Amino acid sequence: MSRLLNKVAVITGGGRGIGKAIVEAFVAEGARVVIGDIDPQAAGLESRFGAERVVFKRADVTVESDIEALVTCAVERFGRLDIMVNNAGALGDQAAVVDLDSHSFARTIALLLGSVALGHKYAAQQMIAQGGGGSIVSLSSIAGIQAGWSSASYDAAKAGVLHFARSASYELATEQIRSNVVAPGLILTPIIGTACNVAPEHYEAFTESLREPYGDLIPLGRAGKPEDIAQAVLFFASEESSHITGQALAVDGGLTSMTGFDIGGVVAKAVESFNAQLDRPDEGKIGWLPNRNS
Known part of the structure; x- marks a missing residue:
């Protein structure tokens, strides 16, 4: 398996859930990876694969200098940057519209949309300095396609990811840098437990308990897995999508193909x-x- 042989990638939020699955898929396909995360358990992936393949660097993607440092780390450790995956995120402000707090709203936008913008900025700068070419993949959500899946703040931020990537794809096309989006649906990840105020030690059991009810809701009949999203990201990162840019792919088992x-x-x-x-x-x-x- 060598779809990403000799490619160098930065993956934000790579410590668990979808991000971890993306790291595993990339390494299996030959990539060398820098993981940026505030979660120290991401360091376990460096130990597992070895520092010659995976490097963990603590990064808060709401801090511009941390995103810049991830790109610098990739170049210093592996010599270049070919792929940027803007994956890091959280639920953000879940307040109702009538209860919005300006600080919490701004924080949500910074985390979910601002980090994507800055990821594009520093990845593109490096890719252009190398002579052009590269792939930027950003994670949105079906909440960015249809309203009602989460709070207005989250929905708006994820919708912004879609449009920012499209705008960036136009600007960066002359440099042969592609920008695409993967929009996950109902995926079995630990973030579900966070959303429902479940104690961390029960995340795994709670997530597993949703497998059947999610499957009943999703047209294809099963809940989504982190690996489903990782394979879509891998497609956009690889040369298999070399003539695709400015596009969004919903990986949702058919949820957004039908009404509610x-x-x-x-x-x-x-x-x-x-x-x-x-x-x-x-x-x-x-x-x-x-x-x-x-």
């Missing part, structure tokens, strides 16, 4: 009721509507 309720079931019942009144139970069936009860 079972429109098929609603219409099917209406057709059944209407035809029953006409004593024509076998007429008027709608072929494209899935049977969600089967």
Whole structure:
């Protein structure tokens, strides 16, 4: 497996969950990786793979100098930068609109959108200095595509990631630097426990308890895994997507392809009721509507 052989990547938020899965996928494909994270457990990945393959550097992505330092670290340790993955994030301000606090809102934007902007800035500067070429992949969310999946602050920040990446892709195309976005859906990661105020020691059990209810909600019938997102990021990072830029890929099992309720079931019942009144139970069936009860 060598889709990223000899490539050098910076991955923010690589200590656990989706970020950890991205690190593992990249290393398996031959990349050398600098992980930027405030979580010290990310250092375990350096120990696991060896410092010649993975380097952990503590970084707070709301601090501009920390993002710059990650790029500098990649160049000093591995000689260049080919891939930037803007993954770090958290739930941010979950307050209702009527309860918004300006400081918390600004912090959420800085973490989820500002870090993506700065990741583009310093990665692009280095890629251009090397002669051009490279891939920047940013993590948004289905909350950036459809409202209602999280708070207004989170939704807005994630929507901003989509549009920033599109704008950046236009500016950077002449340098052969691509910018794309992966938008995860309902993924089984520890952040769910954080959102629901579950004690850290119960994160794993709580996350596992959501596997079946998530699967019942998602059209493809199963909850998303961090590895699902990692494979999408890997595609955008590799040469397999060399003619793709400014695009967003929702990895959500089909959630954003449908409305928030079972429109098929609603219409099917209406057709059944209407035809029953006409004593024509076998007429008027709608072929494209899935049977969600089967």
